[in-house]
Amino acid sequence: ESNQFCDSGIGYGDSTSGNEFGSSNSKLLIKGGTVVNANHKQIADVYVEDGIILAVNPNIRVGDEVTVIDATGKFVMPGGIDPHTHLEFEFMGTETVDDFFSGQAAALAGGTTMHIDFVIPHNGNLTAGFEAYEKKAKKSCMDYGFHMAITKWDEAVSREMELMVKDKGINSFKFFMAYKGSLMINDELLLQGFKKCKSLGALAMVHAENGDAVHEGQNRMTELGITGPEGHSLSRPAVLEGEATARAIRLAEFVNTPLYVVHVMSIDALEEIAKARNSGQRVIGEPVVSGLVLDESWLWHPDFETAAKYVMSPPIRKRGHDKALQAALSTGVLQLVGTDHCAFNSTQKAFGIEDFRKIPNGVNGIEERMHLVWDTLVESGQISVTDYVRLTSTECARIFNIYPRKGAILPGSDADIIILNPNSSFEITSKSHHSRLDTNVYEGRRGKGKVEVTIAGGKVVWENNEVKVTPGVGRYIEMAPFNYLFDGLDKKDAIYLNSLQAPVKRQKYTT
Ligand SMILES: NC(=O)NCCC(=O)O
Numbered sequence: 001e002s003n004q005f006c007d008s009g010i011g012y013g014d015s016t017s018g019n020e021f022g023s024s025n026s027k028l029l030i031k032g033g034t035v036v037n038a039n040h041k042q043i044a045d046v047y048v049e050d051g052i053i054l055a056v057n058p059n060i061r062v063g064d065e066v067t068v069i070d071a072t073g074k075f076v077m078p079g080g081i082d083p084h085t086h087l088e089f090e091f092m093g094t095e096t097v098d099d100f101f102s103g104q105a106a107a108l109a110g111g112t113t114m115h116i117d118f119v120i121p122h123n124g125n126l127t128a129g130f131e132a133y134e135k136k137a138k139k140s141c142m143d144y145g146f147h148m149a150i151t152k153w154d155e156a157v158s159r160e161m162e163l164m165v166k167d168k169g170i171n172s173f174k175f176f177m178a179y180k181g182s183l184m185i186n187d188e189l190l191l192q193g194f195k196k197c198k199s200l201g202a203l204a205m206v207h208a209e210n211g212d213a214v215h216e217g218q219n220r221m222t223e224l225g226i227t228g229p230e231g232h233s234l235s236r237p238a239v240l241e242g243e244a245t246a247r248a249i250r251l252a253e254f255v256n257t258p259l260y261v262v263h264v265m266s267i268d269a270l271e272e273i274a275k276a277r278n279s280g281q282r283v284i285g286e287p288v289v290s291g292l293v294l295d296e297s298w299l300w301h302p303d304f305e306t307a308a309k310y311v312m313s314p315p316i317r318k319r320g321h322d323k324a325l326q327a328a329l330s331t332g333v334l335q336l337v338g339t340d341h342c343a344f345n346s347t348q349k350a351f352g353i354e355d356f357r358k359i360p361n362g363v364n365g366i367e368e369r370m371h372l373v374w375d376t377l378v379e380s381g382q383i384s385v386t387d388y389v390r391l392t393s394t395e396c397a398r399i400f401n402i403y404p405r406k407g408a409i410l411p412g413s414d415a416d417i418i419i420l421n422p423n424s425s426f427e428i429t430s431k432s433h434h435s436r437l438d439t440n441v442y443e444g445r446r447g448k449g450k451v452e453v454t455i456a457g458g459k460v461v462w463e464n465n466e467v468k469v470t471p472g473v474g475r476y477i478e479m480a481p482f483n484y485l486f487d488g489l490d491k492k493d494a495i496y497l498n499s500l501q502a503p504v505k506r507q508k509y510t511t
């Protein structure tokens with residue numbers, strides 16, 4: 001198809017002409033499509049000026065200076081927001097191949113117009129980590145936000161969390177319960193971190209696996225002589241994800257703070273989330289595309305390169321978990337879909353050729369998510385088109401407090417828009433994808449529904465199978481604390497305090 005601009009297939013816009021997102025159209029009319037929001041759909045036109053949606057109405061008339069895009073028979077929806085990515089991430093002795101430019105160009109080609117990446121503190125220092133990620137993100141070609149990981153605990157970290165929330169636009173912190181010896185924290189830290197999150201109105205996020213038990217499982221596999229990629233799956237079974245999910249949920253309940261469980265990969269974990277939500281606890285569950293559409297059999301593939309590309313944590317599970325995760329999205333047990341895009345090429349994956357513990361963990365997905373969710377869930381009739389918008393965009397915007405600026409096609413919202421043709425089809429291959437990866441875990445997959453146009457910040461950045469983007473035009477989106485999950489939590493605290501009886505008055509004890 002269109003690899004005419006450079007070898008990655010990414011065309012560069014002209015930043016000197018003010019034509020920043022690659023197309024000259026600062027005034028756009030998207031005509032005759034079915035405009036879909038999370039709670040409503042209607043046939044309407046969408047008028048955009050200078051990056052903002054100004055009107056959504058049937059039969060909008062415009063002058064000749066306006067670029068008109070015909071969307072008849074197609075869906076006009078908010079651009080996808082990926083809540084979980086790792087661009088330019090230093091991990092397991094190497095760095096992901098997609099940076100804030102290539103990863104975002106890939107995202108735009110797949111209909112995602114914003115992502116939230118994880119800042120990793122520098123030797124535990126949050127400010128240093130934030131500044132490093134600010135630098136990495138300077139080449140951004142689409143809007144982005146940050147979560148922040150917490151990897152150690154002391155007074156300085158506690159103060160810096162406050163600084164991040166009050167001055168830097170971060171409203172979520174991730175705690176790794178796995179990766180012993182590197183990112184993993186213990187229960188004491190988890191508890192302190194949850195308390196701090198609650199006081200700041202920041203959302204606590206967990207990578208839920210029992211890291212001590214995973215370490216034990218890895219030793220067990222090594223002693224048994226299982227050194228290949230299948231050892232990755234065997235060493236960290238779903239029970240360890242279920243255990244950590246349950247533990248995090250109970251600690252969040254003890255602190256009375258909302259919890260977001262990232263990359264939910266198993267029935268074990270989703271059952272814990274379902275139980276907590278049924279009892280009224282505010283727990284959000286995020287499955288990722290790999291968990292929804294793949295199964296672990298790839299890890300047993302006789303070719304190392306093929307097997308190793310599926311190594312991620314928690315692992316991709318046995319067939320059955322995928323279908324259960326899909327059903328949990330359609331019933332509301334899980335609320336939004338991410339990717340955990342964390343791209344390591346085959347040379348990097350080969351670091352673990354002798355020992356699965358050294359295979360860098362991570363799979364791709366930032367470009368594929370919107371297509372695969374459509375094909376898997378909408379085309380199969382499991383969710384409606386409005387649900388699709390909610391799961392891929394709106395709910396993420398609500399959780400991270402940027403709705404309705406993002407996640408909606410409404411007057412006043414940012415003009416981040418996709419046009420999806422339900423009668424067209426897509427095919428995924430590393431030969432034409434826009435990531436810098438030399439492989440793709442979805443290689444060869446075809447499906448129905450194709451994102452034909454992506455508009456980011458009011459500019460057409462993907463059309464006719466061409467992506468045209470400019471490094472440096474993506475904006476950092478600050479996210480305010482106290483999202484909707486915090487509403488009324490203080491009332492629950494007050495009821496709890498009132499329920500405590502006065503200390504029992506006892507006679508002085510004499511012997
Ligand atoms: N998931 C994974 O394997 N790599 C990225 C780091 C993480 O999210 O745990």
Ligand SMILES: [Zn+2]
Pocket residue numbers: 207262263313314
């Ligand atoms: Zn994780």
Ligand SMILES: [Zn+2]
Pocket residue numbers: 084085086340342
């Ligand atoms: Zn991740």
